Amino acid sequence: MTADTVPVVVIGAGPTGLTAATLLGQYGIETLVLDRWESVYPLPRAVHLDDEIYRLLARLGVAEDFATISRPAHGLRLLDGDLRLLAEFRSGAALGRHGHPEANMFDQPQLEELLRANLERHPTVTLRGNVEVTAIDPSDGGPARVRFTDRSTGETSTVTAEYVLGCDGANSLTRRAIGSTPHDLAFTQRWLVVDIATDADLHQWEGVHQVCDPVRAATYMRIGERRYRWEFQLLPGERADDYRDTTRLHPLVRPWTADLPADELEIVRTAEYTFRAQIADRWREHRLFLLGDAAHLTPPFIGQGMGAGLRDAANLTWKLAAVLDGRLPDHVLDSYETERKPHARSMINLAKLVGSAMTAGGDTGTRLRRILAPHLHRLPGLSNRILDSRTPALHRSALVDRGRLGLGLAGRLCPNAHLPDGRRFDDLAAGRYALVTSAPVTPALRSEIHDRGGVLITAPPGTALHRWLRRGRTAAALVRPDGTVQRTTSDPKSLTGLLPASSSCGRVQG
The missing domain is CATH 3.50.50.60 (FAD/NAD(P)-binding domain)
Incomplete structure (x- = not known):
């Protein structure tokens, strides 16, 4: 011992x-x-x-290394059980608010x-x-x-x-x-997860395909140059062992592989997963x-x-x-x-x-999806919301001051926005406390923040951070080392006391 x-x-x-x-x-x-x-x-x-x-x-x-092993997804398609298109939500190659593609397969x-x-x-x-x-x-x-x-x-x-x-x-x-x-949060479904490798191009749209079917819901997506993933909801009595060989698996994936011979599909894995909440x-x-x-x-x-x-x-x-x-x-x-x-x-x-929307309702749910889904893109802002990666604000805590109404920027991530010198927010913050402000700052304030291991980031008019502060109805935000806004105020000086003195979070080694 x-x-x-x-x-x-x-x-x-x-x-x-x-x-x-x-x-x-x-x-x-x-x-x-x-x-x-x-x-x-x-x-x-x-x-x-x-x-x-x-x-x-x-x-x-x-x-940079992750970019070489990943590929941006082109969005989301909703399909019915016969693989007919119900709705499509496209995402381009443009970078999101965090400075990277919003959906990435790997x-x-x-x-x-x-x-x-x-x-x-x-x-x-x-x-x-x-x-x-x-x-x-x-x-x-x-x-x-x-x-x-x-x-x-x-x-x-x-x-x-x-x-x-x-x-x-x-x-x-x-x-x-x-x-x-x-x-337990009352969700249990048995699914077959299939990973296949092939040198053939399946000639499919390179976004996520969601099959909305109460009998056999499914998901298809391309993962890499020669890697593909399918997920199929298992029927009662079915097991993953039923689909270990290509001959038995081929009928499930054929709608995407078309005339590609089964012997050109290399099964990387078939496994049964119980999706739980x-x-x-x-x-x-x-x-x-x-x-x-x-x-x-x-x-x-x-x-x-x-x-x-x-x-x-x-x-x-x-x-x-x-x-x-x-x-x-x-x-x-x-x-x-x-x-x-x-x-x-x-x-x-x-x-x-989302899982229930794909699978619930039996025949009635299927009919409703066929009627409603093709019109979803007409709802103002819905397409952007479906593809938007923003998540809820963090709950109020000792390190998140959201105020009595819980509104504003506190608890949310600061965008990884471009700064006037060409860098992004994260390049300058570098895992430290950051005070972002559109208000005038004094050399004394800048020195105090530096002495506490933090960084002062000014947001002049016309910049993305200035617009972000204005939408949040504030002039200054204290951003924690994890990128979360801790508190906002109209007076940046009042935020300096919240920085831990000589913060350990200011000595990031890279």
């Missing part, structure tokens, strides 16, 4: 755990990542992320390879694979003890951590250690936290499952870094669940709504 001590242990090296570890590494926080796999889990799972998550990947330092193992390689840039982070975490002891509010076993040698080790981030999936050991219970009742117990699928499960209909976990990591890690550096008190970590849990629930409910 060996012993060690680190500030943070991250359990799980999927996208959420790798993102959390990278962000902590950028703040110089010593972090140990434990994962049961020796290398990247090889089978594809998540295939979509929006421009907000792309923006986060840019902060991690992998945006292969999760490739993304994880990028994140693992990028993690090596941070010497304070250690990734140890091929280990099984067997026990987590919260130690009555003190540092937690994590026991794990090397799967090759059987050697058992224990590490003591100031904080433990449970990014360990739907069957989370961390959640059991906390005593948290998944709360769940949220854990507690996300924190003393030094233990839940992130990603350990905290919430989202049906895949809006492509936000993986993104929710990365949002968790972005929300929690800068706070944790400031607490470990003594710049913020430990109790502000309660704001993580206060902010993220209602947001996650809202996104789960939206996914449920």
Whole structure:
């Protein structure tokens, strides 16, 4: 038995755990990542992320590499059970408010390879694979003890951590250690997920195809140069094993593959997934936290499952870094669940709504979709709203001051807008507190913000940030290191006292 001590242990090296570890590494926080796999889990799972998550990947330092393994989607088509077009919502290649394409298709193992390689840039982070975490002891509010076993040698080790981030999936050991219970949000559907590789071009529209059919709802999308994904709702009595070979699978995919011979289709994976909607009742117990699928499960209909976990990591890690550096008190970590849990629930409910719209209502629902869907594009603003990646504002907390009415910019992300010098907001903010203002500023104010580890960003008339402030009916916004607006005011000077003195969040290592 060996012993060690680190500030943070991250359990799980999927996208959420790798993102959390990278962000902590950028703040110089010593972090140990434990994962049961020796290398990247090889089978594809998540295939979509929006421009907000792309923006986060840019902060991690992998945006350029991600661009080489991803492709923007062209929008969304709604089809009936006979694959007749009901409605189409197109998105172009233009960049969204976060500075990146709004819908992006990718292969999760490739993304994880990028994140693992990028993690090596941070010497304070250690990734140890091929280990099984067997026990987590919260130690009555003190540092937690994590026991794990090397799967090759059987050697058992224990590490003591100031904080433990449970990014360990739907069957989370961390959640059991906390005593948290998944709360069912009344959505369960069995689906067949199929990944196919082929050198042939299927000559299909390169957006997402949603088949709205109460009998056999389905989704089709192109993922990469030679990768395609289908999802089919399973009928009662069907199993994924019924479709392991190409001969039996071919009739399901033939509407998209046409005359392409079955032997030109390479099955990468067929798997049965039960799409669930769940949220854990507690996300924190003393030094233990839940992130990603350990905290919430989202049906895949809006492509936000993986993104929710990365949002968790972005929300929690800068706070944790400031607490470990003594710049913020430990109790502000309660704001993580206060902010993220209602947001996650809202996104789960939206996914449920979309899933029900695809499958509910039987023959009556099918008739209604055929009547109503072709006219959806005529509703003012609906097309933009369907493709818009903006999500709800965060709930009021110790670090989000939304006021009594909950209106305005607080709790929302600052746009990654172009600045007058050609850079974007994130280039200058760089993971620090930022005070954005259209009001006159003095050298003393600029110096005070700098001394506290923040950055002052002026928004002169005619700029995107000036228009953003004006729409929010304010002259100044304090933007947290995760890009969220903490508070707005007409007097920028009044916001400086909210910056942690000599903020640890001002020493991002890149």
